[in-house]
Each structure stands twice: as structure tokens, then as C-alpha cells.
Amino acid sequence: MRDALAVSLCILLAGLLWNQAWHTERREVMLRTRQFFGNLIAVQKKSSYWQRYLQQLQTQLNRIGVNVSVAQYARYVPVGMVLFVSITHFVFGVPMWIGLTMSVLLLLLPRQIVAELSARYVIQVRKRLILDVINPGIHALTSGTLEDACAEIEREAKSPMIRREFQYINELGKAPGDMNVAKAMWIRARELGIAEFETLAIATLEGERYNAKLTEVWRDIRQALSDKVQAQNSLLSALSTYRMAAMVLFVASLLFIVFGYERLHIHGVMQAGVVMTLVFYFIGVSQVAKTNHVE
Helix, strand or coil: CHHHHHHHHHHHHHHHHHHHHHHHHHHHHHHHHHHHHCCCCCCCCCCCHHHHHHHHHHHHHHHCCCCCCHHHHHCCHHHHHHHHHHHHHHCCCCCHHHHHHHHHHHHHHHHHHHHHHHHHHHHHHHHHHHHHHHHHHHHHHCCCCHHHHHHHHHHHCCCHHHHHHHHHHHHHHCCCCCCCHHHHHHHHHHHHCCHHHHHHHHHHHHHHHCCCCHHHHHHHHHHHHHHHHHHHHHHHHHHHHHHHHHHHHHHHHHHHHHHHHHHHCCCCHHHHHHHHHHHHHHHHHHHHHCCCCCC
């Protein structure tokens, strides 16, 4: 009876996920069309949890430079869920409702993993902010413009991430209209969510607006951020290690249940205990993964 109910739930969930993935992909096309034509086309329907999940995952992937269409691949997720539940049940003897629970948790895990990779990316960018951005920028600003400074940062930065970010900033700064390098730096700083980089970008933008000497502005920013960045990065690196360890242990617990279920002889109420353990463990991992900011 429970297996039949689990199969029904699996089929229903697979259908819902496929439908939401299709709507998410269609919504992305509508949003791009709206951006091109202005407000002539509006997206009226509110997004569901699964659509927001896919959009957040896409944002995090874009942040670290991974160009993958999440909505397109999400259409194959229901097939993967059905295969996972079927294999764990018929090959390893795991009850379908436990397999369905594990498949749902595995479905939600990529956002935690990508968020962790994104957090590590931010840590690395923050580490190189002073060495590869501010220091050479101050040197370039003494004899050139902000555009020259950003171009030199792109050429001379030792960090591939800094080079990639400033390549994006320099290209965006050449966009038609009222866009310039200072505005492009501010836009990218907000997208990355790095407060120190955003402080530098805002100070640069305001300095250009009021014709301030950018060399002095950048020197003041360097003095204010130097100790703060070093202290916070050490804490964030330690938190990153704990988050990754929690995710690895969660995946290990899933593998332990899959390959050791028949030998464990779990029956009755103990099966509910297994499900509750996995769910609460995943909630714990999710809470740890949210710890990305240290003030």
C-alpha cells in the first residue's frame, strides 16, 4: 500500500516538476523579451517555489561564471527522480517512500552546493581585491583615467577571477547610453554581493560625479578595508570548510542508507525515524549553508 502511494506521489511530483520547469524556461524567454521591448510585455503570474529555486540556482551559477541553462536541464529531473526511486527500491530494497524522500532532498541539494561554490568564489575575489585591484589601480590612476586603470587591472591581475570580472566590467562600461566603467563596476559589485567591492565602486562613482581625485579615494578605501578583509576572510574560510563537511556527510548518509538498508533490517516505526533523520539533517545543512556573512 505504501509503495503504491509512493509511486503515485512520485508520478505526481514528476509531472509537477516538469510542468514548472517548462514554465520557468518560458518565463525566462518572456523576461528577456520584456527587457528588449520595455514594459510592453508583462509577466503576470507569480512564480512557484520550484521556479524560484531554479531562478536562484541560475543566478548563483551565473555568478561563478558557469553558463548552463538550468531551466532546460530541469525538464529531465523528473526522469532522474523516477529512475532513482526505482533503482533504490528494486535493486537495493529501499522502500519507495524512503527513496522518494531521498530523491526530493537530493533535488534540493544542488542549490546548497552551488551556493557554497559561489561563497568560495566571493572569498577568493575578496582576497585579491586589495592586491590585484586597489594597489595596481592606485598606480594606474596617478597617470591615467579610470578606464585606463580598469584595463590595466584586467591585463596585470594575477587572479583569473579578477581578470574575468574586470573583463566583464570593461566590456559593460563600453555599452551605449550613459554607461561607463564606474557604473559597470557598481553594477557588477551589487551582483556579486561583495560589500567591500561595492564600497569601492560607490566611492568611485561618487568621486567621478564630483570630480574628486580618485587616487586619494582609492587610498582611503585601501586603508579602511585592509584589516577588515583579512580578518573576515579567515572566518569565512573556516565556515566554508564546515559547510562542505556537512554536505559531504549528508551525501554519505544517503549512500549508507541505500547500500546498507537490507543489512540494517529497518522496519516499522524505524523507517519513519530514518526519514525524519534525513529531513532534519538536510534542514541543518541548509541552515549552515546560509551562514555566508560575517560582520
